Amino acid sequence: MSFTITCPICGERDVYEFHFGGRDRGPPPSHDNLTIEEYLRYAQFRTTRTEAQLEWWFHSNGCGSWFTTWRNPANNREEKPQEMSNDQQ
Amino acid sequence: MSAVFRRSPIIFDRKAVEKKGSLGWEVVLEFEGEGGGPWLVDLSHLQRWDYQHMELDSTAPFGLSVPAEPGQVFIQNDKCIARMNRTQAMITCLRTGDSIETRRAVEFTDMTDAYCMLAVVGPETPCVMEHVSNLDLFKPGRKMPFLTQGPIMHIPAQVVTLDAGCVLMSFSRGYGQSFADAILHAASGCGLRPGGKSVFNKRFFQKHE
Structure with missing residues (x-):
């Protein structure tokens, strides 16, 4: 398995130069009235998706930067969700 | 007062013909039997x-x-x-x-004492680099010199492509000797051999002065 990731500084590179940082789940929930269940759901639960998602990547063997990029785990291509692509057209 | 003594992480298995002391480093200017290149030059002493x-x-x-x-x-x-x-x-x-x-x-x-710096010098430099990295170090249309940050033989390195015949690689000092041995072995088919600092000086300073 191999595909490419586009680093904002170094450009398109082999995925083996990177470390995966997980799906971008947005900011943590507010601590006001936060229950343990809600916090654990945010911190521990992961969803397996077959559509484009925003992900964190770390260019460990290159420039050492953290960045987010859209990737579809079903085909490992860097692509935005269909609705975002339509909005841009 | 005793003088500072600094040692490069790399020792080439060649006899030095000419040496020079510089800021505590012993810099080899020329090795025996350097031949016609390409050369691998140890520049770890550069500040x-x-x-x-x-x-x-x-x-x-x-x-x-x-x-x-x-x-x-x-x-x-x-x-x-x-x-x-x-x-x-x-x-x-x-x-x-x-x-x-x-x-x-x-x-x-x-970072002088934390990093190791090597240069590949000579017209066969692209041939040498193709043996040790899949990075696009001689991208057509990209204005030289330029910096590429990526792995050379799986070692994170900063590579400056000065021109088509001169590349500078810097990486953590601990990899130095293994890195030099590996690149000399991998690119032996291109004729890569150790070169003194004079080889780099001739190539670089004649071009940039």
């Missing part, structure tokens, strides 16, 4: 700094202009300044023996 500033564009470390884009490299006053990202640049003094006092400002970090 090098990492420079970090929030507003990098508005600064001038050592009086040097900072490149505007990451990956760009400027050669000024025998110094090479390469921009790594939004806030950091790498500065290398390419001339042996120029003692430059490290600025006490917090933006400077002296």
Whole structure:
């Protein structure tokens, strides 16, 4: 398995130069009235998706930067969700 | 008072014909049987700094202009300044023996003793680099010199492509000897062999002076 990731500084590179940082789940929930269940759901639960998602990547063997990029785990291509692509057209 | 003694992480298995002392380093200027190249030159003795500033564009470390884009490299006053990202640049003094006092400002970090630097010199340089990396170090249309940050033989390295016949690689000092042995072995088919600092001087300073 191999595909490419586009680093904002170094450009398109082999995925083996990177470390995966997980799906971008947005900011943590507010601590006001936060229950343990809600916090654990945010911190521990992961969803397996077959559509484009925003992900964190770390260019460990290159420039050492953290960045987010859209990737579809079903085909490992860097692509935005269909609705975002339509909005841009 | 005893003199400072500094040692390169790399020892080539060749007899030195000419040596020179410089800031505590013993620099080999010429090896026996250097031949016609390409050459692998140990430049670990060259002074090098990492420079970090929030507003990098508005600064001038050592009086040097900072490149505007990451990956760009400027050669000024025998110094090479390469921009790594939004806030950091790498500065290398390419001339042996120029003692430059490290600025006490917090933006400077002296990396000379932490890094190993090697140069591949000679017209067969692309052939040598193809044996050890899949990075596009000679991208057509990209203005030389430029910086590439990526793995060489799986070792994170900063590679400055000065021109089609000269590449500088810097990486953590601990990899030095293994790296040199591996690249000499991998590119033996291209005729790669150790070269002294004079080989680099002839190539670089004749072109940039």
